[in-house]
Amino acid sequence: xxxxxxxxxxxxLTFIFGSIYHFSIxxxxxxxxxxxKPRIILSTISPFIFCFIAYIGGxxxxxxxxxxxxxxxxxxxxxxxxxxKKGIYYRPMGHAALLIRLAxxxxxxxxxxxxxxxxxxxxxxxxxxxxxxxxxSHEDINEFKKSIKI
Numbered sequence: 001x002x003x004x005x006x007x008x009x010x011x012x013l014t015f016i017f018g019s020i021y022h023f024s025i026x027x028x029x030x031x032x033x034x035x036x037k038p039r040i041i042l043s044t045i046s047p048f049i050f051c052f053i054a055y056i057g058g059x060x061x062x063x064x065x066x067x068x069x070x071x072x073x074x075x076x077x078x079x080x081x082x083x084x085k086k087g088i089y090y091r092p093m094g095h096a097a098l099l100i101r102l103a104x105x106x107x108x109x110x111x112x113x114x115x116x117x118x119x120x121x122x123x124x125x126x127x128x129x130x131x132x133x134x135x136x137s138h139e140d141i142n143e144f145k146k147s148i149k150i
Contacts, residue, residue: 008062015069022073022080022100025089029082031140034118039078047071081134083144088123090132103130113145120144 026032035043050067057063080100081089087104091097103125110124118141120134136144 008066011066012069015066015073018099019069019073019076022076025084025100026076026080026082029084029089031083031136031144033079033081034135034137034140035079036135043075043078046074081132083120083136083140088120088132090130090134092130111148113141115141115145 033039047068050071051064054060054063054067077091077098077100081091083089084102087102087108089100089102092101103123107126108123110122110129112121112123113119114121118136118138120132120136120141122129122131124130
């Protein structure tokens with residue numbers, strides 16, 4: 001029983017601090033990412049999926065609390081990306097994709113922007129090309145393009 005409580009507390013703290021981290025990034029971004037239809041759908045469906053998992057997992061109130069915290073964590077990651085004065089916050093693909101990462105301006109080269117779709121298409125970060133798939137408002141993407149002088 002004590003192992004279950006320890007794991008529960010670990011997940012509880014991870015989801016809370018991760019969500020706070022993501023939401024603070026969103027608040028600090030100069031150009032926050034626009035919520036597109038797939039991002040809205042993911043944000044809407046994730047609480048239901050996690051609550052269904054909690055129901056299957058034992059139908060306890062503690063499972064539902066953890067499920068809702070996990071959903072908030074996922075939603076915070078979806079809305080937390082954006083362009084910051086330090087660089088570009090993006091969600092990496094692969095093993096450690098839980099938290100949003102920062103690509104610092106001094107390490108970024110070759111930024112590609114699709115003005116017609118208001119999309120940050122790609123950028124080269126150190127030796128890797130990142131495809132963030134981030135959409136911004138028309139005004140934000142034009143201001144960003146002027147500020148980096150593409």
